[in-house]
Structure formats: C-alpha cells, structure tokens
Amino acid sequence: MTDHPVDSWLTDMDGVLVQEQHAIEGASQFLTELERLGLPYLVLTNNSIYSRRDLRARLLTSGLDVPEERIWTSALATAQFLAEQTTGEGRRGTAFVIGEFGLTGALHEAGFVLSERDPDFVVLGETRTYSFTSITQAIRHVLGGARFIATNPDTTGPSPDGPLPATGSVAALITAATGVQPYYVGKPNPLMMRSALNAIGAHSETTAMVGDRMDTDIVAGIEAGMRSALVLSGVTQRDEVTRHPFRPTWVVDSIADVVPMVEELARG
Known part of the structure; x- marks a missing residue:
C-alpha cells in the first residue's frame, strides 16, 4: 500500500486546521499546497450542526479559504446513507430529527419529509440545546418501531466554557x-x-487521512484502507499513541509538518 502515491487527502477540521476559531499554524499552507498541486481533498467534521455554507464562513473568519464543495459533514454522510438505504422503497420516507439546520437541511435535500408522527427514522444529531420534550418523543418513536440513526458517537463537544454533552x-x-x-x-x-x-x-490506497484523534480519525482511516497522519495539535497526545492496538502511518506535531510531505508523497 505504501508504494502508491498519495494523490488525494481527507482531513479533520477541529484540532487539525482550527483550534477555538483560530487557524493552526500551517493550515493555510497545507490547503494552498493541495490547490497548487491540483490534489482532490475534503475537510471532514463529525459536527452535524452546521451546513457547508456555515462551515465555509466559519473557516473564512479563521483565515482559511475552503470551498463549500470541499467540506463533508456527518450530517451529509447520514443523509446520503439513508437515501441509499431507502432506494427501491418507492419513497425516501419520513424522519423525526433532533438537530440543527446542518442535519435537517441535508435530509430535506436528500428527499426526506420531516415528521413528528409515526416516522420511519429517528435521526439524532448535535444541537446547541437538547430538548427533554424532543428526547421523550424520540424514545416513544423508537419504541414504536422507528429505526434509530445517529450522526456520530461523540459524547462531548468543545465550548469556551468546557465540554458540552453531544x-x-x-x-x-x-x-x-x-x-x-x-x-x-x-x-x-x-x-x-x-x-x-x-x-x-x-x-483509499492513494488517499491519506489527517486527524487529531486516534479513536475516531485514525482508526476510521485505517479501517477504510487509507494511510493516516496523526497531528498532536488536538486531542491525542504523543504518550497516548502506544496505548492503542493500531498505529497511524505518521505521527507529527502539527499540520505544518504535513505540508512538505504533500508533494513528496504525490510523486510516490
């Protein structure tokens, strides 16, 4: 696998490109290098709150210019997955959704009808304020037979005041x-x-994944058959790497260390 060139890149967003609304050193240069070499890439996030347009605006305020079509969220992946699951059923179906516009908009675009009455799916994503009423409705729908889908398994999310339930x-x-x-x-x-x-x-054999979490970014990259680069600018610290039974291809301090690797790996 390592003999193949790397001609495409996937990268996590928080902890890799940005940290608390500020661009991490080297992030802009990394994106510029990918554009210069004409290499396809996507910026990934498990956060389902925001739409592509929202995230592009957020990244712009951090000084990073990422086109909307270069952003991929768990909300988009969820909508695509459900669309594929309902192909052949004659209709997309109905969904009771707990989440923000990033998720509801993606499901609407995929052809689903959002409903609070006898939905085919309960789809759970992130929201700034989880409602006990909505959670109660979700429980009753699942008990009534609705299929239970969640955008991601992250138990907490970051905030300026500390972790939030996710x-x-x-x-x-x-x-x-x-x-x-x-x-x-x-x-x-x-x-x-x-x-x-x-x-x-x-x-997968010609794509690399850049992430800051061993338990999400790196293991997902490995299981998808990609090479992976762990950056130590986010969640996972260097002494934690050896605690896992799997290893990233590369361990670097930050995305700045990946920049000189891009052209070298593209050559094979």
Missing part, C-alpha cells in the same frame, strides 16, 4: 430508555470515510 451522550440516554442501539454514521465508522472518498472520486 450526540453520543443523548443517544445513550435514548438507548437506556428503549434498549435500542443507534447506527452511527460518522467517524469512527469507515462508512463516512468511504462516502467522502466517493464524493471526490478518490481511492
């Missing part, structure tokens, strides 16, 4: 009340990686 925590609550486990679409499910690869027409 999709995985609320999913655990619904599971405890129903006995039903959700199907998680986002990282570390390699399904999200494969959907991203398909979105840019890339192949």
Whole structure:
C-alpha cells in the first residue's frame, strides 16, 4: 500500500486546521499546497450542526479559504446513507430529527419529509440545546418501531466554557430508555470515510487521512484502507499513541509538518 502515491487527502477540521476559531499554524499552507498541486481533498467534521455554507464562513473568519464543495459533514454522510438505504422503497420516507439546520437541511435535500408522527427514522444529531420534550418523543418513536440513526458517537463537544454533552451522550440516554442501539454514521465508522472518498472520486490506497484523534480519525482511516497522519495539535497526545492496538502511518506535531510531505508523497 505504501508504494502508491498519495494523490488525494481527507482531513479533520477541529484540532487539525482550527483550534477555538483560530487557524493552526500551517493550515493555510497545507490547503494552498493541495490547490497548487491540483490534489482532490475534503475537510471532514463529525459536527452535524452546521451546513457547508456555515462551515465555509466559519473557516473564512479563521483565515482559511475552503470551498463549500470541499467540506463533508456527518450530517451529509447520514443523509446520503439513508437515501441509499431507502432506494427501491418507492419513497425516501419520513424522519423525526433532533438537530440543527446542518442535519435537517441535508435530509430535506436528500428527499426526506420531516415528521413528528409515526416516522420511519429517528435521526439524532448535535444541537446547541437538547430538548427533554424532543428526547421523550424520540424514545416513544423508537419504541414504536422507528429505526434509530445517529450522526456520530461523540459524547462531548468543545465550548469556551468546557465540554458540552453531544450526540453520543443523548443517544445513550435514548438507548437506556428503549434498549435500542443507534447506527452511527460518522467517524469512527469507515462508512463516512468511504462516502467522502466517493464524493471526490478518490481511492483509499492513494488517499491519506489527517486527524487529531486516534479513536475516531485514525482508526476510521485505517479501517477504510487509507494511510493516516496523526497531528498532536488536538486531542491525542504523543504518550497516548502506544496505548492503542493500531498505529497511524505518521505521527507529527502539527499540520505544518504535513505540508512538505504533500508533494513528496504525490510523486510516490
């Protein structure tokens, strides 16, 4: 696998390109190098709150110019997955959604009708304010037979004041009340990686994944058949790497260290 050139890249966003609304040193140069060499790439995020347009605006305020079509979210991957699952059923179906516009908009674009009455799916994503009423409705729908889907298993999300409960925590609550486990679409499910690869027409053996988490980014990249670069600018610290039974292809301090690798790896 390592003999193949790397002619496509996937990269996580938070902890790799940005940290608390500020671009990490080397992020702009990394994106510029990919554009200069004409290499396909996608910026990935498990966050399902924001649309592509929202994330592009957020990245612009950090000084990073990423086109909308170069952004891939767990919300988009979830909508695509459900669309594929309902192909041949004659209709896309209905979904009861807990989430923000990034998720509801993606599902709407995929042809789903959002409904609070006898939905085919309960789709759980991230929101700034989880509603006990909505969670109660979700529990009742799942008990009534709705298929339970969650955008990602992340239990907490970052905020200026500290961690916030995220999709995985609320999913655990619904599971405890129903006995039903959700199907998680986002990282570390390699399904999200494969959907991203398909979105840019890339192949796993010639694509590298850059991430800051061993338990999501790196394991998903490995399971999807890609080479992987762990940056130590985010969640995972160097002394934690050896605790895992799998290894990234490269371990570097930050995305700045990946920049000189891009052209070298493209040559094979």
